[in-house]
Amino acid sequence: MQPTVDLKRQTTAVGTRKQWKLKGTWQLHTMLLPALAIVFIFQYIPMFGLVMAFQDYEPWLGFLHSPWVGLEHFKTMFEYEDARQVIWNTLVISTLKIIFNLAVPLAFALLLNEIYVMKFKRTVQTIVYLPHFLSWVILGGILIDILSPEGGMVNRVLTALFGIEPIFFLGDNDWFRTVVVVTDIWKECGFNTIVFLAALTSINPSLYEAAIVDGANRWQQTIYITLPSMLPIIIVVGTLSLGNILNAGFDQILNLYNPLVYKTGDIIDTYVYRVGLLNGDFSYATAVGLFKSIISFILVVIGYRLAYKYANYKIF
Numbered sequence: 001m002q003p004t005v006d007l008k009r010q011t012t013a014v015g016t017r018k019q020w021k022l023k024g025t026w027q028l029h030t031m032l033l034p035a036l037a038i039v040f041i042f043q044y045i046p047m048f049g050l051v052m053a054f055q056d057y058e059p060w061l062g063f064l065h066s067p068w069v070g071l072e073h074f075k076t077m078f079e080y081e082d083a084r085q086v087i088w089n090t091l092v093i094s095t096l097k098i099i100f101n102l103a104v105p106l107a108f109a110l111l112l113n114e115i116y117v118m119k120f121k122r123t124v125q126t127i128v129y130l131p132h133f134l135s136w137v138i139l140g141g142i143l144i145d146i147l148s149p150e151g152g153m154v155n156r157v158l159t160a161l162f163g164i165e166p167i168f169f170l171g172d173n174d175w176f177r178t179v180v181v182v183t184d185i186w187k188e189c190g191f192n193t194i195v196f197l198a199a200l201t202s203i204n205p206s207l208y209e210a211a212i213v214d215g216a217n218r219w220q221q222t223i224y225i226t227l228p229s230m231l232p233i234i235i236v237v238g239t240l241s242l243g244n245i246l247n248a249g250f251d252q253i254l255n256l257y258n259p260l261v262y263k264t265g266d267i268i269d270t271y272v273y274r275v276g277l278l279n280g281d282f283s284y285a286t287a288v289g290l291f292k293s294i295i296s297f298i299l300v301v302i303g304y305r306l307a308y309k310y311a312n313y314k315i316f
Helices: 007-024 026-029 034-052 071-078 081-114 118-133 136-146 154-164 175-203 206-215 217-246 250-256 259-265 268-278 281-313
Strands: none
Touching: 007 206, 026 034, 026 118, 034 071, 034 259, 034 281, 071 081, 081 118, 081 175, 081 217, 081 259, 081 268, 118 175, 136 154, 136 175, 136 250, 175 217, 206 217, 217 281, 250 268, 268 281
8 A cells, every 4th residue: 555645744844945945045035126126117117108109199298198099100110111121121130140140159169169279269269259348339439430431441451452442331231231240240259159168168078089089080070079069059049049130239230320321221229219219209119119029029939939949948
């Protein structure tokens, strides 16, 4: 005869342990209160302003007395050619950033892992990692000077070596997206490389030893051992990036673009900023921002689902 289990007694014991654990850590939970208060004040309370997306909002009438227009601003968003263009620009720029900010750091991490002189390896990693700590306000000013068609270093080199006429990189629609993607990769490559370097350290060295015994060269070891071992983290980073498909880099674009490149460089965030804050069309700008937030939320959920399904990655 199997012994019976007193479920009530077990439940009571578990509840008592949880209460005792909370009593022993209440100081730590109290330390979270200021951070929670800041998040509530600056993240949740402003969400009441989303009602502007469904109103013809006027500041002197407020939320309660502004006329209700329903989904009118969302319909207008898809009717305006400018709105459709900024959505397309955002998708193109963010997709290119996601792809290259995955591929370039991965390749750089693989190359850096082949360096056995630790002093040189750390020096290179530090130099590449440094731009991540600089704001786009600083980098924007630097890039404007470097890429200037009038005496900019890049144009002077191109003219001296190849005889190319000066190119207005930040004022030419054909070049602006390329500049945005390349400079973003340059800035974030070192930071993103850390994730892949950490994944490389977790690979079992005995696999490489067995491959050497079998006569595999470094390229074959990379193809058949390194990349398959890193595949889960590559899938996680790639799928979680889906949530940023509509985040093309507001601070970067704002500091680099100008009216000459609105056609290919204007994104949702800069469009909302210009229409809402500069032109004062608060309701329409809120509708565009809300549309972006809803799509981004859906993509974040899909990204986490895919990461859990294909790489067994989950936060909770």
